[in-house]
Each structure stands twice: as C-alpha cells, then as structure tokens.
Amino acid sequence: MTPGILDGLELVEVSAFIAAPLAGLSLAQLGAEVIRVDQTGGGPDARRWPLGPGGESLYWQGLNKGKSSVHLDLRSPEGQARAAELIVQTGMVVTNRPDAGWLDYARLSERRPDLIMLAIRGTHDGQGAVDYTVQARTGLPFLTGPARGDAPVNQMLPAWDAVCGLLAAQGLLAAERRRRETGAGGLIRLSLEDCALWMMGNLGLLAEAELNAAPREASGNDVYGAFGTDFATRDGRRVMVGVLTPRHWRSLLEVTGTAEAMGHLARAFGVDLATDEGRYAARAAIKLRLAPWFQARDLAEIAAALDAHRVLWGPYQSVKELVADDPACSLGNPMFTRPDHAGAGRYLTPGTPLDFGLARDPARLRAPAQGGDTDRILGRLAAALA
C-alpha cells in the first residue's frame, strides 16, 4: 500500500459487529496497518446482513475495508498464544471482547510494557449492551416519530456504535501520541453506554430533563427549538427545510413570497418571527402558511427555486433513489470508487471522508477475503520471532 497519513501506525483488532471494527476502519483508511483477528471460520458478524446476491456480508465488507484478515482458533491455547504474540509484536489492540484471560491487559503488558489496549464494553461496569438496548435506555425512541406518539420508535441507524467506534479511534491516537512523548502505554476503557450518555449530555438533553419540569415531547419531523419541518410536493415527494439563521429565514420567505404574510401571522399569534423561539412557537402556523407553495410545485421546480435562494433543504429519498440518482452518491464524488469486492463484484464504495488532498489508496478501498491474510501475517510473525 502507498504511504498514508498514519503511516507506521499498527493495530490489531479482535472485534466484531460495528463499534470496534469502525475504529479500525477509520484508522486503516488513513494509512494505519490494521490486522483483524477472528475465530477460524468467521466471527459472529461474518455473515451479518445485509447480504449481497452471492450471500457475502456487505456489512462485513463495509466495516473492514483496508484491513488484513487473520483467522485463528481462539478457543485453543495455541490460537490464543498466537493472537497474543501478534498483539505484543504490534503494540496496539482494540477489542470489544472481554479483556480477560489471554486478552487480559496486565498479562499482555508484562511482555510489552508500552502496549496500548482499548477495550470496548457494553456498560461502564462491564454488563453486556448493544446499540439497540442502549438506545432503548436513552429515551430517544420516545422523542422519535409522530408528535404525541406514546409508543417508542427506534432509530434505524446504529448511531451509538458509530460514536463509540470513532471515539475509540480517537482514544488510540491520543494514547499513541502520549506513548511517543512519554513511552507509556496503557489500558483505555470505553463503554457503548457511556458514549450514548456522553452525547445525550453534550446535547443538553440530560440537563434539560434534570432542570426543567416539563418533559420534552416528540416533535415528529420538526426541528426542536427552531423552525424546520417537512413538506409534501405536488409530485408526491417530500422535502426537509431548516431555518437555523436569520439568513435562512429571509431566504425562505423570499422564495415563497410570504414575507408580508408572515408579518401578519406574527401579529396574529403574538410572536416574534425574527427569533428561533418565536418561529418554534408558531411552527405549526408557519407550516400551514408555507405548505401550499410546496404542494403547488413538483420537486424539480422546488429544488431549483430553493437552491437559487440558498435555502437550507434536502429531498427525502429512499436509499435506492440515493444510490441511483443522487450525484453526491456516485463516482462524481471523489470519495467514491467502484472496486471489485470478493464474491460481490463491483459496487460503489466510500474511502475516508477526510480529504487530505491526496489520492485515496486503492488498496484501502475494499475488505479482504475473510481470513485471507492468515498465512502471510503468521509467516511474518514467525519470521520476526525466529
């Protein structure tokens, strides 16, 4: 592979599912050498959905691009010893398996005192948890979906896994920086649940629930605390429009020709529509007043008009439409290529979104065949030990 930004960084991944593999993926795509180790025959996510037409896991391929894949019998003492040796040689490991037994930090660091291990757990006190179970606990499902709905609605994106995996990558980089400065390694713990609670706190949601008497309610597709909502178009499509600055508001009134009407509406409801608070208070009335403009036009006409006035908006579209029609999700976007994937053939595949102004390394654009690097990596390990 050609040198990348993180040239020289080496990492073993003893991982499955999303968070830990995402940590390795994000680093691999910047040039780190990431060796993923799985049970011979494949780990618990080896055949995770979605599958391609030939039955390969598109999920596994997506999360393991740019890595090497090694299979070992991790249930046998020999396989565990080899995996431990690989970690000791490499000096850095990320895992979402229990950091105990052969994966115990104290044991491994006896053989390599500057070892860095980042161990992802379900909860801070070591209970099992996955995105779905953490999500239920956060309260967000009661804030998702129709206003005044009483049934929880799960968000479909495993967002907590994403936050956890990216924070893990950041923790590894921070730990490596410290190791370069001080020579010290260390065990870093991170729990999926803490990641969720951290983001809930960062967004003010925990403080709001603690300090304010009235609980927040679900608000459907409306933006909270400002004006933003969805509108139906004449041709059966739907768009999301957001107003986060005074300029956005002026643009929206201009393109819809409703500046004067909004003045009347402000007086009718006794609110100041120049502020986020006022627009949020009157959001239902604002939506009623604007809806006919959208309902009278097809999406193409709306898109042209909103873009001309620099309104902040986006079309709702299915994933199929995103892939088929959206120029951002095509080879026209320099992040994408269409490499040939083991078993699945060519499909549109993103490199890292971090654009350092360098060409993306073609060797880092696709996943290895599962277990396909076992002989090469173990041979190298044996040579190093000889």
Add this chain to the structure above:
Amino acid sequence: MTPGILDGLELVEVSAFIAAPLAGLSLAQLGAEVIRVDQTGGGPDARRWPLGPGGESLYWQGLNKGKSSVHLDLRSPEGQARAAELIVQTGMVVTNRPDAGWLDYARLSERRPDLIMLAIRGTHDGQGAVDYTVQARTGLPFLTGPARGDAPVNQMLPAWDAVCGLLAAQGLLAAERRRRETGAGGLIRLSLEDCALWMMGNLGLLAEAELNAAPREASGNDVYGAFGTDFATRDGRRVMVGVLTPRHWRSLLEVTGTAEAMGHLARAFGVDLATDEGRYAARAAIKLRLAPWFQARDLAEIAAALDAHRVLWGPYQSVKELVADDPACSLGNPMFTRPDHAGAGRYLTPGTPLDFGLARDPARLRAPAQGGDTDRILGRLAAALA
C-alpha cells in the same frame, strides 16, 4: 488545568452548532487546549435550545465544556486580524465556516507553513447542509418507524453531526501526528454529507441498494437480519431484547421456558431457528410466542430474570426516567460529576467516556461563560507578539 493525555495540543475553533464544537470538545476533554472564537455577543448557537430555567443554552454548555471562549467582532477587519493571529500562533484550527476570506488556508499558511486546518462543509462540493437535510437524503427516514409506513420518520439524534465531529477530531490528531513526523501542515476537508454516505457505505446499505433488486423495508423496532424486538410488560413498560449470538438465543429460550415450543415453531414454519436468517424470517411468530411471558410480568421481575440468564436487553425509558432512575446516569458512574454551570447551577455532566485510568480534570467538566476568556487570551496573544 492538570496535564491530560493530549497535553500540549492546542486548537482554535471557529465554529457553531454540533459537528465542529464536538471535535473540539472531544479533544478538550482529553487535555487539549481549545479556544473557541465567536462573534461578539455570541454565535448563531449561543442561545440554541434546550434552555435551562434561567434561559442559558444547555446545548451550548454541553458542547463547549473544557474550552476557553473568546468573543471578537469577526465582521470587522480588526477582529478578523486578531482571530487570524490567534490561529497562526496556535497552529491548528477547526471550523465549519467557509474557509475563505480571512479564514482562507492559503493566506493563513503563508504566515505559518505548518498550519493544520480542518474545514467542515455541508457537502463535498461546498453546498450548505445540516444534519436534518442530510438525513432526508440518506433514505434512513423511510427505514425508521412502523413497518410498511410510507411517511418518512426523522431520527431525533443528530447522528451525522456526531460522526462528522468525531471524524474531524480524528483527522486533526492524524494531521498532528504527520506534522510531528514530517513537519508538514495541511488543509483537510470533511463534509457532513460525505460522513453520512461513508457510514451508509460502511454498514452495507449503499451496496445493498445497488446490488439487490428488492428495496429494504422499514421494520419498526425489529433488528434487521436477526431476532430482536420490543415487548410490552404487565405494568405498561416496554423492553428491547436482542439476539445476536447463539448464546443470546439459548438464554432467551431458557428464561422464557420456550425451547420446546420453538422447536415446534421451527417445524411449523420450516425455518432453522439456530441461525440469524431463520430467526429473522420467523421473527413475527417468535415474537407472538414470547409476548405472553413478558405481558404476564412486571418490569422489575422481567429485569431480574433476564439479567440472571444474561439475556441482551434494555428497558425503554424516557429521558426523565433515565436521569431520575438509571444508576448508569448518576454519580455512581465515574464518568459523571455535578459541577456548577454559569447561570444554570449544578447538573449531572459527563466527562469523556474514554477512561485512561486517570481522574477527570475538574477544570474540563464545564463550559466557560460565553466570551469569558476574551481578555485573558487576547492579553496572552499581545504578550506573545510583543
């Protein structure tokens, strides 16, 4: 402040809303010195909801913990010159403003060739976009909410902002690592939309839409491609249960006493319930068979039984319940403290979820008063220039 993991890392943030401030927050909580610069009087997110009882923005406080806050008149040449000088002195900047005019990388790097700038945009080609508009385009709202719903359901968490902010932090650390090795700075671009497309690709969703004829449908609160769903309890609560490994499945059958019944059910539907695929195919029938067990018990009894059998599960709860009742969201979790916040008083506040085994620095647990460090930082700048 006491030394942190990222001791010596300095960063200017010219930012607003979530992604760019989150990049700085995640680094500040590991020990970086982060100076946030805003327009005098406050940037566009200075009073963003949720608000505390006194009207302060809990959102702003949440996203700016551990930083210094400087106010400058960025509309005047003098204010822009001071901000530019601060960036040149500091050597690293993250922004979600247009990187043009006084914030143009080429201009700034003339004065400091090893300057690192990470510039966050809406889309890769420089269009405006925010989480809401990007979310609409991803197709996820059509996969969220009731099965066979035709209306899109926005997820409430700004997950793309979170992914973007954490990738930005990773990009800054990677760039600083390269600078230490080679002396080179650089401009790194990152777009919110690319972050969303990247994660959609990482999860196999883009490939699935490209390769498979049948579009994926919304599946309500069910886990995709495995067995996982929500159940109602006798006392009107609800729990999320997930089965991601053979062990999870055995545990669930044990605690509910349904092993034999599931054998009959497998034969009735002609599926293999030992596999994710089989359990997904028969998920509605499995749910029907298990539901009475949950319906006959209160949450407390269910919790004790599921925990005793190590079933993967979580209770649905509101944010209010999370904050009031969940031990994970309390001072019992070492991530949390209850510092005194400007204007809002004491509330439960998370430090970084990355646990390096060190005490969290109390000075990094809360946000500054907006603009409160202006004189101190500008005085230091003037002294450095004298």
